[in-house]
Amino acid sequence: MARYEYPFTIIHRCGHPGSYKATQDLLLGYKERLRARDCDECRNAKGGQETLTIDGQECVLPAITIGSDAQIAWAVKIRRKVLTVLLKNHHQGEPNPVDWMRNLTSAKWWIDHRDVPPAALAPAVPKAA
Numbered sequence: 687m688a689r690y691e692y693p694f695t696i697i698h699r700c701g702h703p704g705s706y707k708a709t710q711d712l713l714l715g716y717k718e719r720l721r722a723r724d725c726d727e728c729r730n731a732k733g734g735q736e737t738l739t740i741d742g743q744e745c746v747l748p749a750i751t752i753g754s755d756a757q758i759a760w761a762v763k764i765r766r767k768v769l770t771v772l773l774k775n776h777h778q779g780e781p782n783p784v785d786w787m788r789n790l791t792s793a794k795w796w797i798d799h800r801d802v803p804p805a806a807l808a809p810a811v812p813k814a815a
């Protein structure tokens with residue numbers, strides 16, 4: 687039998703309210719964890735879609751969404767660094783690095799490849815399904 691989930695509202699660390707549900711035995715710890723983090727919108731904004739303007743070229747990359755907050759924050763930094771290098775060395779007519787980066791939304795991939803020279807990264811990308 688489904689157990690009753692108590693609805694509750696908390697204020698996140700970022701100051702925004704959030705409404706959730708939890709069973710009684712989980713309620714206390716869950717509330718604590720939710721209060722200690724930002725709301726989803728703020729989390730998305732932080733680890734989120736990224737618009738970079740490099741040498742006048744505007745690049746929009748999707749949010750890195752797979753991974754813990756810390757992994758995502760780290761991966762976003764790695765990706766920004768890689769993209770900056772690639773766009774600086776980019777020549778007209780070559781494939782735009784933004785294109786192959788678009789599907790790489792797992793923080794783990796970026797962290798695993800953080801030591802690979804940016805120019806060698808494109809071939810390491812798994813082909814899109």
Ligand SMILES: [Zn+2]
Nearest residue numbers: 700702725728
């Ligand atoms: Zn918020």
